[in-house]
Amino acid sequence: MMKPTFSLNRHLVQRLGFAGLTVMAFLTVLPIVAVVVYIVVQGAPAISWEFLSGFPRGGMREGGILPAIIGTLYLTIGTAIFSVPLGIAAAIYLSEYAADTPLTRTIRIAIINLAGIPSVVYGLFGLGLFVLFLRFGTSILAASLTLSIMTLPVIISTAEEALRSVPQAFRTVSISLGATRWQTIRRIVLKEALPGIITGVILGLERAAGETAPILFTGAAFFLPRLPGSPFDATMALPYHLFVISTQVPEMPIQIQYGTALVLLVFVLTMNVIATFIRSRARAKRQW
Amino acid sequence: MNKIVIENLSLQYSDGTESLRNVSMEIPANAITVLFGPAGGGKSTLLRCLNRLNDLADVEVVDGKVIIDGENILDPKTDVIALRRKVGMVFARPVVLPMSIRANLTYGLELAGEKRRSKLDEAVERSLKLAAIWDEVKDRLDDPAIALSGGQQQRLCLARALALQPEIILLDEPTSGLDPLSTGKVEAALQELKKDYTIILVPHSVQQAGRTADYAAFFLQGELVEYGEGSVIFTAPKDKRTEDYITGRFG
C-alpha cells in the first residue's frame, strides 16, 4: 500500500514540476510576443504613405524605403521562381518515385546538410559561383539563386511530408483504374497535398525574405536612388537596409529604424500567418 | 470458355512474406470464382497479379504465365494501362477518391480520353445501376463521395470499376467492413453481374465463399490445394486440409 504522505509528496513534486515547465514555456513565448508588440508600437508612428512609397533622401535619414520594399519583393519572387518548381519536383521524386536505396539516403543526407549550412556560407557560395564564376555580378539574379538553394531544403521536406500524408490507398485505386503514375500524382496526390505544399513554400520564402547574410555579397545594394531595372541590377532589400541603417549610418533617426523593422516584420509575419491559416483550414476540410 | 489461364505462377516478395508457389488454374468467364483460405495464403497476391497491381509492390521474382484472352499479361511488353481498364478491381476497404460521386465514376474514363459529357453521364447511370446504388445517389451525384455510408461507398467503388466497362472484376474481401444488409446488396449485385462479367472474389468468410461460389479455389500458404465447382468443394472436398478449413478446424 502506498502511504498517503508519500503520495502527497509525489503529487506536490508533479505540481511544482508542471508549474516550472509552464513558466519555462511562458518565458520562451513571452519575448516573441514582446518583440512583435514593441516593434509595432515603436514603428507605427513612422509609417506613412510617404515612408512606404518614397525614396530615401538625405543620406537615408529622411524619406521612404520603397526601393527596399520592392527589392525584397523581387528577391522573394525570384527565389520562388527557382526554388518552388525544383523543390516540389524533388519532393515528388522522394515521395513517389524513390525506393529506399543508398542513393536516396544520400539525397536525404544532402537535404539535411543543405538545411544546416550557415546562411553566410550560402553567401560565400553565391559570390563564388553566381557573382564571379558565372559573371552574373552583384545582382537580383545572383541573390535570388543563392536564396533559392538555401530555401530548397525547407520546401522539399515540407512538401514531401505533405505528399506522404496522402493515403497510399488513393494511389493504388487510381492506378487500378488505369491511371499512369504521373496522372495519379497530378490528379490525386498533388491536389490533396496542395495546402501542405503551399504552407511549406510560404514558410520557406518567409525565411528567404528575412535573410540578410546570403545577399550581402550577392545582390544587396547599400543605397539605390532608383528601382532596379533588370535581374542583373543590384537591389536594396528590407533586411539589409535595416542592418545598414542600424549599424552603418551615424545619427540615423530612430523612428525610421523602427519603421523599417516594422515593415520587414509585417512582410514576414503576413506570410507566416497566411501559411498557418492555409494549413489549419486544410486540416479542417480534409476528407481523410 | 476459359477467360484466364494461369500456368505455373510463382511469386516472391523481397521480404519473403507472402508468396505463390507454382499455381496453375483456369478461370471461366461469366461465373464467380472464389479464392479462399486462411490469411497469408496468397489470394490477394494472385488477385493483384491479374491486373499487374503487384508492379507497385516490392516483388522479387515472378515466374510462370497469366494468360488473359490468349495473351500473357506478365510479358513486360504488355500495355498495363489497357490491362487495368479491362480488369477492374474493388478493394477490401471502400476507398472513395476525395471528389464528388460523379467524379469518382468518370475518373477512369476521363483518363482514358473520354471527354463527351453524354458518354460520361451514360456511364455514370449505367454503372450505378449495375452496382445497385443508383436510386440511393441519383439526386446527389455532385456531393462529396465521402459523405456516403460505408456500404454505399463500397458499391460506389464497384460502380467505379464497372464504369470502365471491364471484362473481368477482381474483388478483394469487398464486404469485410460492411454490415450484413450491405453485404447482401453487394452479393446480389455480383449475382447479376456475372451474366456479363468474369468475377473473381476473395471472400471475407467461408460462409460467403459457400454462398457465392460457382467455382472455388482453396489456397494454403501460397499453394493451390484444391480447385473445382463450388458445389463440390463445399460439400465433398477431396483434400483433408480443405475439409478441415471448411468445417472450421483451423483458420
Place this chain on the structure above:
Amino acid sequence: MEKSLNWREFVITRAIKASGYSAIVFVLLIFVFLMREGLPALGEVEAGNLLSIRWYPIEEMFGILPLITGSIIVTIGAALIAVPFGIGTAVFISEIAPRWVREILKPLVELLGGLPSVVLGFLGILVLSPFLRVFLDLPTGLTAFTGSLLLGGIAVPTVVSVAEDALDAVPRAYREGAWALGATRWQTIWRVTLPAARSGVLTAVMLGIGRAIGETMTVMMVTGNAPVLALKLGSLFSPVRTMTATIAAEMGEVANGSTHYHVLFFIGIVLFLISLGVNIAASSVVFRAKKRAERILS
C-alpha cells in the same frame, strides 16, 4: 494520343528524377566552390599565422583561433539557454498543455523561427545591450553574452519543434503502461517518455547548436566585433567576434582573389565542415524513420 501521353509522361518523369538529385548536386557545388576560393589560403598564409591568436588582416595577421573561440563561447552560451528552454517548452507542449494552449504556443514558437535575425540584432543593439550594460554594470553591452541570449532565442524554435516531434512519436501505450503502474504524469515524463524519445531530443539539441553556430547577422550586430581569444568564463561578458560575423563584416571590403579573400573563404570551409559534421551526426539518429513507419501502418 496515347503516344503523346507516353512521351509527356517520360519527359516529366525524367525531369522529376533529375530534380530529385539536385540536393546532392548543390551540396557538392557548395563544397567545390568553397574549396576553389578557400584552399589557396593555405598556400598564401603560413600555418603558424593561420593558427595564431591575432586576427588583424590589414597587417597580414590571419589567426583564426580568436574567431573560433568566439563562435564557441557564443554558441555554448546560446546552448545553455536554448536546450533547457527548448526541451522544457517541448515537454510542456506535448505532454502537459491543454489542447487550446498548444494551438496557441505552437504557431508562436514557429513565428519566432520566422523572425528575421536582423530584427533581433536590431533590438539587441537598441534595447537589450543598453539594458545589460546598466544591469550587469559592464563597460559595453555588446558582448558574447548578449549574442548568446539572442542566439538562444533563435535556436529555441529548432529545438522545440524537433524535440516535440520526438516526444509525439513515443507510442501512447508507453505512457499508459507507466500510469497503470501508478506513476504520476510527472514521473512518466522523466522516466518513460523522455528516455524513449532521447535520440530525437539529442537530434534536437544538435540541430539547435548547429543553428546557433551558423547564425550571422545577430551576432555580428551585438557581440562587439572584437577578435580576441575567448578562453575564460569571463570572456562571456566581453566583446568577441565569431567566424560568421567576420565573413559577413569583411567580405564586402576585400579585393576578390586577395589573401584576405581566400582566408575568409577558408573560414567558410571550416563552418561548412562543422555544419556537415553536426548534421550528419544528427541525421544518423533513427527516430524519423520510425515515425514514418508508424504513419504507413496507421
